[in-house]
Amino acid sequence: MSVEVLDSATIVNFIEDEEAFDVSIHDRFVCLDADHDGLLSYVELLKELQSLRVLETHFGVDVETDPEEVARVYETLFVQFDHDSNGVVDLEEFKSETKRMMVAMANGMGFLPVQMVLEEGSLLKVAVERESTKLAA
Numbered sequence: 363m364s365v366e367v368l369d370s371a372t373i374v375n376f377i378e379d380e381e382a383f384d385v386s387i388h389d390r391f392v393c394l395d396a397d398h399d400g401l402l403s404y405v406e407l408l409k410e411l412q413s414l415r416v417l418e419t420h421f422g423v424d425v426e427t428d429p430e431e432v433a434r435v436y437e438t439l440f441v442q443f444d445h446d447s448n449g450v451v452d453l454e455e456f457k458s459e460t461k462r463m464m465v466a467m468a469n470g471m472g473f474l475p476v477q478m479v480l481e482e483g484s485l486l487k488v489a490v491e492r493e494s495t496k497l498a499a
């Protein structure tokens with residue numbers, strides 16, 4: 363875990379570089395797929411939903427959340443990922459929904475950079491690392 367400053371441009375640049383985004387999505391998918399069956403179950407995807415921190419933070423400020431409420435929202439999110447409702451999320455579903463969520467996140471940020479606690483290996487962390495490598499080059 364580390365605290366990083368993230369802005370919408372970092373996320374948008376990451377998504378728009380399709381080749382790099384595909385590779386990162388694939389790596390993340392393989393890493394989440396604990397039983398290596400090529401599909402993400404609810405429990406496997408939960409790890410990713412938690413790392414996106416869609417609930418715990420509101421513009422970088424931690425807010426109190428009710429665990430039952432959190433569980434309900436995660437279930438709703440899983441259903442959103444599972445486009446064909448077969449109970450598991452495949453790579454295509456994971457990719458398109460992650461992309462959609464990241465675009466929504468970028469839009470929600472506007473132009474103000476946001477401080478976030480990011481997990482090692484999470485897609486947002488990869489986006490930040492990519493951006494700083496680019497700046498350093």
Ligand SMILES: [Ca+2]
Binds near residue numbers: 395396398399400403
């Ligand atoms: Ca699996």
Ligand SMILES: [Ca+2]
Binds near residue numbers: 443446447
């Ligand atoms: Ca599915």
